[in-house]
Amino acid sequence: ILNVEQSPQSLHVQEGDSTNFTCSFPSSNFYALHWYRWETAKSPEALFVMTLNGDEKKKGRISATLNTKEGYSYLYIKGSQPEDSATYLCASSGGADGLTFGKGTHLIIQP
Amino acid sequence: ETGVTQSPTHLIKTRGQQVTLRCSSQSGHNTVSWYQQALGQGPQFIFQYYREEENGRGNFPPRFSGLQFPNYSSELNVNALELDDSALYLCASSFDSSSYNEQFFGPGTRLTVL
Numbered sequence: 001i002l003n004v005e006q007s008p009q010s011l012h013v014q015e016g017d018s019t020n021f022t023c024s025f026p027s028s029n030f031y032a033l034h035w036y037r038w039e040t041a042k043s044p045e046a047l048f049v050m051t052l053n054g055d056e057k058k059k060g061r062i063s064a065t066l067n068t069k070e071g072y073s074y075l076y077i078k079g080s081q082p083e084d085s086a087t088y089l090c091a092s093s094g095g096a097d098g099l100t101f102g103k104g105t106h107l108i109i110q111p
Numbered sequence: 112e113t114g115v116t117q118s119p120t121h122l123i124k125t126r127g128q129q130v131t132l133r134c135s136s137q138s139g140h141n142t143v144s145w146y147q148q149a150l151g152q153g154p155q156f157i158f159q160y161y162r163e164e165e166n167g168r169g170n171f172p173p174r175f176s177g178l179q180f181p182n183y184s185s186e187l188n189v190n191a192l193e194l195d196d197s198a199l200y201l202c203a204s205s206f207d208s209s210s211y212n213e214q215f216f217g218p219g220t221r222l223t224v225l
Binding site for chain 1: 115144146151152153154155156157158159167169201203210211212213214215216217218219
């Protein structure tokens with residue numbers, strides 16, 4: 001059974017500041033690491049799917065890195081904006097067992 | 112939005128009853144996964160259907176069952192409802208059953224069991 005941990009649980013960031021948070025996962029039987037952004041009253045939205053050790057992906061001001069050997073991924077947001085306020089979920093995939101999600105990091109951007 | 116829809120948006124049931132939740136996949140997707148999100152937890156994998164067959168199952172009892180139809184829409188059925196079944200139920204569709212594919216989520220069905 002995979003156990004995915006995210007930290008911090010919640011985060012308040014001033015508008016314009018940059019921030020990052022962590023996802024840790026068991027490195028054995030690893031297939032892929034998924035990041036999702038989930039805004040209130042909306043559907044979770046896929047940000048990245050990462051598979052290779054050392055992989056880095058970027059979408060606008062958001063980027064992510066992956067270390068499969070030590071079992072962690074970082075999500076970075078540069079120059080936070082109010083629309084970045086959301087819960088950020090990571091999930092590890094171990095094949096036919098679906099995605100195993102962490103509890104999420106709840107990010108609030110303060111104007 | 113993802114193009115994945117779920118119905119109903121929310122419903123209230125009593126212990127012992129049965130419930131059916133529905134999910135319409137994004138066009139072109141043949142795989143659907145169902146997740147349960149209890150309060151304060153991350154979504155938990157219930158099961159996955161690929162081309163109308165169950166393709167993987169999480170740690171949920173047999174009273175949680177599913178169906179996928181030829182048009183790849185899907186149902187989640189829960190029998191003998193318990194109070195702990197109160198949760199947000201999410202479905203997600205994907206292009207195929209590969210772990211490397213993005214999953215596209217619906218907005219969820221909020222189930223309350225009294």
